[in-house]
Amino acid sequence: MHAGAWWVWALALGTAATRTTNPLLxxxxxxxxxxxxxxxxxxxxxxxxxxxxxxxxxAVLLVRLAFAVVLGSPIPGTHVxxxxxxxxxxxxxxxxxxxxxxxAEGLVFALYDGLKLATLLVCVGAANALxxxxxxxxxxxGALYETGVAVVVALxxxxxxxxxxxxLRAARRLRGRPxxxxxxxxxxxxxxxxxxxxxxxxxxxxxxxxxxxxxxxxPPAVRRTTGALTLGGLLGVCAGTYGLLxxxxxxxxxxxxxxxxxxxxxxxxxxxxxxxxxxxxxDTWNARAxxxxxxxxxxxxxxxxxxxxxxxxxxxxVVPLAAPGLPLWPAAAVLVGLLPAFVAPPPEQPAVxxxxxPTEEPS
Numbered sequence: 001m002h003a004g005a006w007w008v009w010a011l012a013l014g015t016a017a018t019r020t021t022n023p024l025l026x027x028x029x030x031x032x033x034x035x036x037x038x039x040x041x042x043x044x045x046x047x048x049x050x051x052x053x054x055x056x057x058x059a060v061l062l063v064r065l066a067f068a069v070v071l072g073s074p075i076p077g078t079h080v081x082x083x084x085x086x087x088x089x090x091x092x093x094x095x096x097x098x099x100x101x102x103x104a105e106g107l108v109f110a111l112y113d114g115l116k117l118a119t120l121l122v123c124v125g126a127a128n129a130l131x132x133x134x135x136x137x138x139x140x141x142g143a144l145y146e147t148g149v150a151v152v153v154a155l156x157x158x159x160x161x162x163x164x165x166x167x168l169r170a171a172r173r174l175r176g177r178p179x180x181x182x183x184x185x186x187x188x189x190x191x192x193x194x195x196x197x198x199x200x201x202x203x204x205x206x207x208x209x210x211x212x213x214x215x216x217x218x219p220p221a222v223r224r225t226t227g228a229l230t231l232g233g234l235l236g237v238c239a240g241t242y243g244l245l246x247x248x249x250x251x252x253x254x255x256x257x258x259x260x261x262x263x264x265x266x267x268x269x270x271x272x273x274x275x276x277x278x279x280x281x282x283d284t285w286n287a288r289a290x291x292x293x294x295x296x297x298x299x300x301x302x303x304x305x306x307x308x309x310x311x312x313x314x315x316x317x318v319v320p321l322a323a324p325g326l327p328l329w330p331a332a333a334v335l336v337g338l339l340p341a342f343v344a345p346p347p348e349q350p351a352v353x354x355x356x357x358p359t360e361e362p363s
Contacts, residue, residue: 001040001344003131004139005289009036010127012296013337015244016303017119020314021112024326025303025334026119032337033126039341041129053125057118064114069102073110075318077103108318139283164192222270229267236260244304288343295339302333 010033017029041047069084086099168188177187237260243253306327307314316324 001131001292002139002283002285002289003135004283005285005292006131006340007127007136008293009296009337009340010123010130012293012300013126014120014123015300016334017116017123019300019303019307020330021116022314022316022324022327023112023115024324025314025330026115028331028334029119029337030122032334033123035338036341037126037129040344040346044132047129047132050125050129053122053128057121057125060121061111061114061118064110064117065107068106068110070098072097072100073103073106075103075106075109077105077319079104079321081107105318105321108321112316112318135283161192161196164195168192226267226270229263230271231267233260233262233264233267237264288345291343292340295336299333299337302336303330306330306333 013029013033017026020026037050041050081102081104083101084099086097089096089098165188168191172188236256240253240255240257240260243251243256303314306329310327313325313327314330316322
């Protein structure tokens with residue numbers, strides 16, 4: 001499966017999560033992403049990071065609730081849960097309070113708001129678990145070739161730095177020398193930086209010997225056109241994305257985003273002429289990848305349409321307190337996100353070494 005298809009699917013689910021604060025729809029999005037990850041996750045080190053994103057999402061949710069308790073909430077409420085001692089603040093800090101009444105309406109509003117951000121983080125974690133970022137960097141266009149190489153080198157060297165730190169600290173503990181504090185940091189950090197510098201110089205020499213960084217001659221008009229298209233396209237993507245994430249930009253957001261994507265892709269296509277290169281075993285974008293990416297895009301499109309047509313169902317109120325309802329057709333659209341679990345190829349399992357067959361010894 002192409003890595004870009006997994007990232008499009010996951011980011012589309014995250015976009016859908018930003019269009020609603022309904023806890024039932026957000027919980028359904030979490031369930032869909034978790035099921036697809038459990039069914040399609042390969043057995044790689046990056047795939048095990050999904051648990052870390054779940055913990056991060058839970059921490060974000062707890063911090064949002066803690067802020068609502070300590071700093072209060074702008075939502076008026078009548079159901080007082082607890083009254084904390086209020087700290088008086090100066091006049092220039094009007095609108096901010098520390099302590100005071102904590103209402104159930106404010107806590108529920110903070111829960112809805114924090115759950116939306118937590119769902120977005122979990123969707124990013126699903127993309128990272130299903131397709132490692134290094135695989136996605138292999139599919140970058142030729143115009144971003146140098147950036148992709150730099151990021152891949154950084155991602156490759158980071159585990160080596162951590163291993164060097166652990167090895168040096170263990171060696172210092174065995175010799176009875178301190179490995180903590182400022183003194184231990186200096187005496188461990190300098191050898192680590194020295195080994196990293198030596199490794200970087202060796203890698204740079206090896207890459208230069210293999211022709212990395214060579215560029216082809218491009219006419220000046222093509223370079224100027226490439227820069228204008230790329231810069232204008234990226235600005236259009238930023239403006240369109242802002243429009244999609246705000247309620248006021250629902251009209252101009254999609255066309256500006258589409259125009260920006262077309263211009264940016266055209267600029268990257270022209271810029272790829274500077275760096276002619278080949279790829280070893282490139283990921284192919286096939287019909288399965290289209291189905292995976294399309295299922296996520298369908299979820300995002302339907303929830304964006306539902307947020308515009310029926311905002312009350314996707315943004316339930318908390319004053320007065322009432323149980324949120326589950327809108328049927330947005331919930332059915334979220335279930336379309338389960339399609340990758342059935343169309344994606346099964347994850348590759350690591351090869352298990354087989355023990356040699358016992359041989360008979362001569363009597």
